[in-house]
Amino acid sequence: IFSTIPTAPPDAILGLTTQFRADRDPRKVNLGVGAYRTSDNQPYVLPVVRRVEEQLASDQSTTHEYLPQDGLKSFCDASARLILGPNSPAIADARTTTVQALSGTGALRVGLTFVARFISPNTNVYVPKQTWSNHRNVVPASGLPPTVDYRYLDSATGQVDIEALVQDLEAAPPRSVILLHGCAHNPTGADPTKEQWMQILDVVKRRNLLPFFDNAYQGFASGSLETDAWSVRAFVDAGLDMLVAQSYAKNMGMYGERVGALTVVASEKGAEDAIRSQLKAIIRAMYSSPPKHGALIVATILEDEKLFKEWEGELTKMSGRINDMRVKLKAALEKIGTPGTWDHITGQIGMFSYTGLTSQQVAFMREKYHVYMTSNGRISMAGLTDDTVQYVADAMKDAVVS
Ligand code: PMP
Numbered sequence: 001i002f003s004t005i006p007t008a009p010p011d012a013i014l015g016l017t018t019q020f021r022a023d024r025d026p027r028k029v030n031l032g033v034g035a036y037r038t039s040d041n042q043p044y045v046l047p048v049v050r051r052v053e054e055q056l057a058s059d060q061s062t063t064h065e066y067l068p069q070d071g072l073k074s075f076c077d078a079s080a081r082l083i084l085g086p087n088s089p090a091i092a093d094a095r096t097t098t099v100q101a102l103s104g105t106g107a108l109r110v111g112l113t114f115v116a117r118f119i120s121p122n123t124n125v126y127v128p129k130q131t132w133s134n135h136r137n138v139v140p141a142s143g144l145p146p147t148v149d150y151r152y153l154d155s156a157t158g159q160v161d162i163e164a165l166v167q168d169l170e171a172a173p174p175r176s177v178i179l180l181h182g183c184a185h186n187p188t189g190a191d192p193t194k195e196q197w198m199q200i201l202d203v204v205k206r207r208n209l210l211p212f213f214d215n216a217y218q219g220f221a222s223g224s225l226e227t228d229a230w231s232v233r234a235f236v237d238a239g240l241d242m243l244v245a246q247s248y249a250k251n252m253g254m255y256g257e258r259v260g261a262l263t264v265v266a267s268e269k270g271a272e273d274a275i276r277s278q279l280k281a282i283i284r285a286m287y288s289s290p291p292k293h294g295a296l297i298v299a300t301i302l303e304d305e306k307l308f309k310e311w312e313g314e315l316t317k318m319s320g321r322i323n324d325m326r327v328k329l330k331a332a333l334e335k336i337g338t339p340g341t342w343d344h345i346t347g348q349i350g351m352f353s354y355t356g357l358t359s360q361q362v363a364f365m366r367e368k369y370h371v372y373m374t375s376n377g378r379i380s381m382a383g384l385t386d387d388t389v390q391y392v393a394d395a396m397k398d399a400v401v402s
Helices: 016-024 049-059 075-085 104-116 133-140 164-172 194-206 230-237 272-286 291-303 303-334 343-347 359-369 391-399
Strands: 096-102 125-128 148-150 177-181 210-215 244-247 259-265 353-354 378-380
Touching: 049 125, 049 291, 049 303, 075 244, 075 259, 075 291, 096 104, 096 125, 096 272, 104 133, 104 210, 104 259, 104 343, 125 133, 125 164, 148 164, 164 194, 164 359, 194 230, 210 230, 230 244, 230 343, 259 272, 259 291, 291 303, 303 343, 303 391, 343 353
Parallel strands: 125 148, 125 177, 177 210, 210 244
Antiparallel strands: 096 259, 244 259, 353 378
């Protein structure tokens, strides 16, 4: 029965980790996967997370009972407040429906399945031409047609090509889904300015498009949770129907615990019960109910003023180290006279730098220097340390001149 199954190609990003692990060279550096690493290149458990976890473990009233399909209510409420703002008009009017999801990917998957069922299975989902590669998997897996690209980056300037972007959205049929990275665009590190966001908002509203915000990096772009939620809140304030995915993988370091949320914001009140019932039905058939452990930790932190402040301090520290690495990599490249300009390394936002290296140069660095990155030249700044930044700069120069 199974003998004719073909082997699937490895995932563009996760396949790199497998290759990296198998590499025996002691100089190897992994700049592929977007997980934060300390200045000693170690995985990081936020101290505030560790403490809450210990408290929960010793609390005799903590149980392992099932959560309902839509997850932990306190977690969902706090997540909606975090992204939409505590004074959001949509929350005040009770026009929001939030369900817990299996991190950001799970939130996208549930939200897109909802679109396939209740908007139309023929709905086109527009994604930026440069985007997180898994978007192109999740969309058809949710029962929708393959993604359609909208132009995003002006490669000459490294900035958002707003004219081209708006032009492509103008051509999208009404009720198409427009996938937007809320902040810290992955992989380009180029976000629209506030003015450009308003231009996007204008076309989305005029053309009756359905925005789906993917927020995997709230707090990681600017270091401020509020600033990073600006785009989402501007769209909510404009009174649009929209979907919002949230992930706590990066900003709370909860990667493997799969903690996330999906919020449906309706422009008009009245459909909340129907929306919730349908999201619950989708989840029931997919995995019945979400895991409890991570959501309980996150909810405890979000609901306690002191713990929340401590978390904000951690975000400042993590985004600070990433920015420090940007400055050091750029300085190292310039000092050794690497051909080209490297201002974009410090100009970009978020966890990644879109270096401009070609796929051939990426392969060269992997083979000769054991430096791993995705074939589009994206490097995770969090994977760099004071000990490796010069080595990586030397390898980049060699790749550029070879
Ligand atoms: N969207 C984007 C743009 C991402 O970069 C990521 C993480 N790499 C995700 C969604 C989802 O990640 P997770 O499922 O781990 O929350």
